[in-house]
Amino acid sequence: MIKVGIVGGTGYTGVELLRLLSSHPRAEILAITSRNETGQAVSSLFPSLRGKLDMLFSVPDDDSTVAAFKACDLVFFATPHGIAMQQAPDLLSSGARVIDLAADFRLKDPQVFEKWYGMPHSQPELLKTAVYGLPEINRTDIRAARLVGLPGCYPTSVQLGLAPVLRQPAPLVDEMTLIADCKSGTSGAGRRASIGMLLSETSDNFHAYGASAHRHYPEIVQGLSAIAGRDIGLTFVPHLVPMIRGIHATLYARILPAAQNRDFQALYEDYYRAEPFVDVLPSGSHPETRSVRGSNLLRIALHRPQADMLLALVVEDNLVKGAAGQAVQCMNLMFGLNESTGLEQVPLLP
DSSP, X not given: OEEEEEEOOSSHHHHHHHHHHHTOTTEEEEEEEOSTTTTOBHHHHOGGGTTTOOOBOBOTTSHHHHHHHHTOSEEEEOSOTTSHHXXXXXXXXXXOEEEESSSTTTOSOHHHHHHHHSSOOSOHHHHHHOEEOOHHHHHHHHHTOSEEEOOOHXXXXXXXXXXXXXXXXXXXXXXXXXXXXXXXXXXXXXXXXXXXXXHHHHTTXXXXXXXXXXXXHHHHHHHHHHHHTSOOOXXXXXXXXXXXXXXXXXXXXXXXXXXXXOOHHHHHHHHTTTOTTEEEOOTTOOOOGGGSTTSSOEEEEEEEEETTEEEEEEEEOTTIIIIIHHHHHHHHHHTTOOTTTTOOOOOOOO
């Protein structure tokens, strides 16, 4: 069994991680922490876990909790940005591996991290060894990783939606004019009190946010540039829609004249043929967010509205493939398990 601990188990990402791990055949949860809910039964805060997880939340810096984490094979951080980088060094030195679901180890440049997250990075040396946890791109490195920085939800959809056309020896599209028009449900904002997330504010409403500066922008550009092996240009506009789960990314790429006879449907199908969690739909399909709800699947459909325009429509569950499910997928790789172990849930419908 893989002995795991979870730092910060009370947010939406945390409870999704608990849901997946509580049914994982090879994972044993040793400790779950929360400063605000210390001593409370996990199942009393999250009744959906009643009968599945008989544990109490513990305080992070209690001696018994520290000892439990040091006995873990792997520790997940489902915490706000800035927490994992403070605690990861001690856990790594004790022999545990670490997966951070926040942004502490996503960006390679500590100055870029400080600019976008408003705090200095306390462990810049760890950034050099941290592996970006996108399995479809970095599978080999993840298998050997001690420290994984999990991608954000938007970056997952955009990078996987554009990877097949960018990972080419010569450009197929104008890589300096890429556009990512993305929509997310309210759970992407986390489980905190906020006027903007009240039902009366989000219901019957739809708006863009962070159009000039969103934290996921530098992460997406970093990832797409690494995939292409050259600089890319991106316009990224996120939107909030009145649903709980799901991301829909509409991606625009201008096809270069020399590539306009290319069969992009075949390109995507071949690229993702062996991927267990990427489903390339028949040409002309329109994927729906509910078709992936509760699952680790990401679905892609391609359109050619003009000879020189490629549209990629991408849907994922932001809490699963965009967060907790991808974390479990990385765990499986890190410990030599079948990548799909514990992640074969069929999407929920309706």
